Amino acid sequence: MDFGSFLAAPEIKIRIVTYRDIFQDKAMIENRFGEEYRDRSAIIKLDAADLKQLNVKKGDTVILSNSFGRIVVKAEESGYDTPHRGLAYMPNSPWSNMLVSDETGGTGVPKFKDISVTVTSAKGEKVTEFKP
Amino acid sequence: MEKNYYVCTGCGLLCDDIEVESEKNIINKVYTACRVGVAHMKEVRGEAGFRVDNAPVDEATAIREAASILKNAKNPLIFGLGTSTDEAQKLAIELARKTDATLDDTSSFCLGPLVEALLQDKIKTCTLDDVRNKADVIIFWGADPSDSHPRHLSKHSYFPRGSEKQRGWEEERTAIAIDVRKSHTAKICGNYFFQIPPEGDAEFIDALIAALSGKLPKTSYNYPPKKILELANILKGAKFGVIFAGLGLIYSLKDMEPVFRLMKALNEKANFQLVPMVGHYNMRGFNENLYAETGYVNRVKFENGTVKHGPEYSVVESLKAKTVDAALIIGSDPLSSLPRSVSKNLLEIPVISIDPCETLTSKHSKVYINTAISGVESGGSATRMDGIKVSFKPVVETARLSDEATLKKIMEAL
Incomplete structure (x- = not known):
């Protein structure tokens, strides 16, 4: 068990893989500043064991942070059959892009689908908003 | 009965079997298309508009301001074009040549x-x-x-x-x-x-x-x-x-x-x-059009009639290194779709946004021109993900300028 688990608010290190979601895409076309797009984008799908370690319930907000940014999103359970502790999934969106490194090794291709962050409970803090 | 089919420009598949019911230039029903396609074709539109510094202006002022930004820039970035017609893309390449610009599209960080x-x-x-x-x-x-x-x-x-x-x-x-x-x-x-x-x-x-x-x-x-x-x-x-x-x-x-x-x-x-699996409906078209013109599919810099190419001319590296001093963004929202650690540098330079919808980028632009949705409100041609050429006509009429018409006017004003 890593040290983070013993802190008052447990924090764990997570690798995020982003993906496309048709319902989220549709919501973006209809209104990219709307609630539906936010609700379908500002989420992270975690392994059930990671949720437990973080001491957060499904639907609670969590803070995702690294040296590039900090966002608050809703935690969900992934529901995948295979366990994936330490790996989590997020739809690709302005929220996930807040955390993507600018380090590209000069290739011009950021690691959109491979984001390392620390996760901790947001203790009720609201989801990050992108207002125009 | 002869059916009237339309092409959906919602993604790189360019489905050509779409039927619609429309009245007074409003699309009421879309048949055959997928969830994304229906949303795309029925996209809710506000009033057409031109803005400079977030204040409404007339067309001539917006075009004049856009031209002046490009004219005063030493190395403008032209980026986007994945959801523009071939005709608009070719004009953008010509504009890039004329303004000694760095030109790139989303394929630079995808396919x-x-x-x-x-x-x-x-x-x-x-x-x-x-x-x-x-x-x-x-x-x-x-x-x-x-x-x-x-x-x-x-x-x-x-x-x-x-x-x-x-x-x-x-x-x-x-x-x-x-x-x-x-x-x-x-x-x-x-x-x-x-x-x-x-x-x-x-x-x-x-x-x-x-x-x-x-x-x-x-x-x-x-x-x-x-x-x-x-x-x-x-x-x-x-x-x-x-x-x-x-x-x-x-x-x-x-x-x-x-x-x-x-x-x-x-x-x-x-x-x-x-x-x-090309996402944007005409990303492949951009690659093909630029390739025919320069021998490269993306990431080029025009300079006194010559073309340079390399990762340093990609949208990501040129924004990161701050080598570009203005940006013309066509049908793209880099403030949402690029890492914020990179796209934040757009906030330091004058940006012209040409887009059918309001985006984070359009909201932070010096000049915003609200254009027609290509494939819905304006016609043209594009390349499907597998290289097949597809032509399409508009489904409804609009007073908005197409990307092509906008670029033509900016070019004339230069």
């Missing part, structure tokens, strides 16, 4: 390297019609068309009864997914889902190549060799195999060499083609 390889005949490819009519083994690699290209499986790749595949998916097609997560497409593939760890693609490719020639496939993540050998056997038997390559595959590779190796090995044993 550009694969499209380039196809244009240079480094990889065998085919059309989606070939897939529908002939394909017996279909691989979705790092791609989830059920979410990104919703009619891909039903219209082209898996479910249809093609001319040489009358027994369809039940008997004559095998769909395989290779991915890091069980996507909706992977679920359809059932037992033919091969789950690999993130960035495990190159190793999986080499293990598969070993298995194709009867060697024991090994990976550092201990993928069961038996499963890879089973996969190799299916692929060896393919009479017309297709790999649909998505971003999951591309992002995990340092370069395209593993893909070239795999295609070579597959074609020594069977018959395989590759089609990139």
